Amino acid sequence: MARPRSEEKALAILEAASSCFAERGISASTAMIAKHAGLSEGTLFRYFPSKEALINELYLYLKKTLCAYLSDGFPLSATLEQRARFLWFSYISWGVKNPAANITLSHLDVGDFITPELKQKAAEFFPDMGIHEEFVQSTVFSGLNRGFADSVFQALAYSTVKFAAKDPNNAEAYKHAGFTVFWKMLE
Amino acid sequence: MARPRSEEKALAILEAASSCFAERGISASTAMIAKHAGLSEGTLFRYFPSKEALINELYLYLKKTLCAYLSDGFPLSATLEQRARFLWFSYISWGVKNPAANITLSHLDVGDFITPELKQKAAEFFPDMGIHEEFVQSTVFSGLNRGFADSVFQALAYSTVKFAAKDPNNAEAYKHAGFTVFWKMLE
Amino acid sequence: MARPRSEEKALAILEAASSCFAERGISASTAMIAKHAGLSEGTLFRYFPSKEALINELYLYLKKTLCAYLSDGFPLSATLEQRARFLWFSYISWGVKNPAANITLSHLDVGDFITPELKQKAAEFFPDMGIHEEFVQSTVFSGLNRGFADSVFQALAYSTVKFAAKDPNNAEAYKHAGFTVFWKMLE
């Protein structure tokens, strides 16, 4: 099952999977995904040996994409609040711009599709923004498993994106409320 | 008269569904659920006319159970902090004692399986604890859709339960961290 | 499986079966039939040992009922045309008054649910109206299996009832057209 060369097709499948999973849940069929990608049913399996493998790769792909977005322009040497603010609003902005990706990621993060190992691996993509350390040393989370803060942060972000997307007129209010909560957690 | 329909079996199905959904997601099969409940496949459908109906009833059942747990001993006339504290620790305690129920509820609350109407109905089971109002009028959430605060609260609670259950030695620490965040949101 | 005494309930089941089969085809469920008869699912099987037996008894019941209707007032010693006319218009009248029975009988007569032996037995219920002989000796059907004439007659009658019921304004025209064809067959 040597991976064929067309990176473009692999990407098309990942994007199609993201949008199908967002629309129909993880039970969206491989046939539907292949069709959305403009490929035939069998071809999908030349790029991903199984649906499970596709799901895993999709998880990594989405996290990488998100991570690249967050890194772009990140003010590494700014104050903590400035960095946190940048992180938060970038995160939400990505979610609002990529609703399918956001929904799919929330499905994948909540379900049992992704092994803890893979989640750990994905977490490592995130550049050192000097925030995690603050998080872990904050009054609230000090001494606890780093994943806990992540988990709370993500859940907060998913909810914020969901409500901002559903009620665009108040999007800014949701974003700021979310940030307020986030910032309180760091204090 | 024929054998009466047994409430016990309906409960067995609901419990089996909760544990199967927790383990396999909502796509766990009705056959698997029936087997876990110790019944034949057909019997499940005498108690619940469809999988969808089972899911809806399970949602109400779990919310009711949770609600009863929270109401038990609730200090109606205590200070806000005392009430919030009771609510939080009861919530987490229930989740830790009923991990399958907690996971299943998180699946149901995040997915599209339950209609907003049913969610609303379930929300009405909860006794008036004088907390919602504070929540909604708090500095953070004032003016926003009430569902947003709920959603954030629940996400926080689910994460807390998850980590407390996974790492029982530090359970207390997670619970207190979670409460701290919760309380900050109310201020 | 001794037949219980309540003849009334057996009749209720037969009538319910007739109306359910008319509405839903022979695949109407025994549960539905029992419900229409005002009985519980299991009770049906105390009166008829199986669905197949019910179908067979229903066939005989409907044919008997029809036959009694045709016999009522039959002018045994009138001319052939008068007898034929009476037979025809009675037949159609019964069908129009008992649409469910008519539809159910047409289902049973056309399918393979009823054995030829039973059909033969049912045919013998019909009183000697001195018409069959004419039929068999008519120019058209002389020398052929008596069932052939029956079959054609019934098909003609079913069609006539169907169209008369569907288009009541022209019911009389259909009846007379049907009779004309019938009469031509006897000449």
Place this chain on the structure above:
Amino acid sequence: MARPRSEEKALAILEAASSCFAERGISASTAMIAKHAGLSEGTLFRYFPSKEALINELYLYLKKTLCAYLSDGFPLSATLEQRARFLWFSYISWGVKNPAANITLSHLDVGDFITPELKQKAAEFFPDMGIHEEFVQSTVFSGLNRGFADSVFQALAYSTVKFAAKDPNNAEAYKHAGFTVFWKMLE
């Protein structure tokens, strides 16, 4: 390119459906049909998206086949009697040669499986043989719904085929008797 979808298999399914429906009625299972066609259950649904669609296509297929048979050698400019005679004997001959098709068509024509629209569409396959007009304007049927004449004709033909097939020694006699009735209806 992958294996092309084989017209042969679609035909095998249609033929299998025809024979299963003839034997067991329209409730014959898709599994049985697939097995008779020498295919797996799933394959049937690649050729026909649902049982209902299969039934509809089968109806059209059988009507088309019958129509092609009737058209072959039809003496378009002969006298009415000659045309009627050709039509009748061809019809019966086709039915006798294709007993399953004849039985299946009779089930489909009498039941509620085929929409009036589809029946209308199938009727249009039949070439203009200049007989319908005579039929509809005949003394007997003039002024009545065209479907009535059709219905009577078909019922007559189905009965004739049934008896001719069951009693081959007298097949000719049944055919001629049937034609006599048909012809009387046209006069």
Place this chain on the structure above:
DNA sequence: AATGAATGAGTGTTCATTCAT
């Protein structure tokens, strides 16, 4: 390398029939 036809286990659901009550 790409295709899509073929597969068969699996899905939610129905139903004739049995049997404990």
Place this chain on the structure above:
DNA sequence: AATGAATGAACACTCATTCAT
């Protein structure tokens, strides 16, 4: 005698995966 809960085989249909082309 009557009930209706319980059953499990059967149903129409889906789908991840394989493989001939």
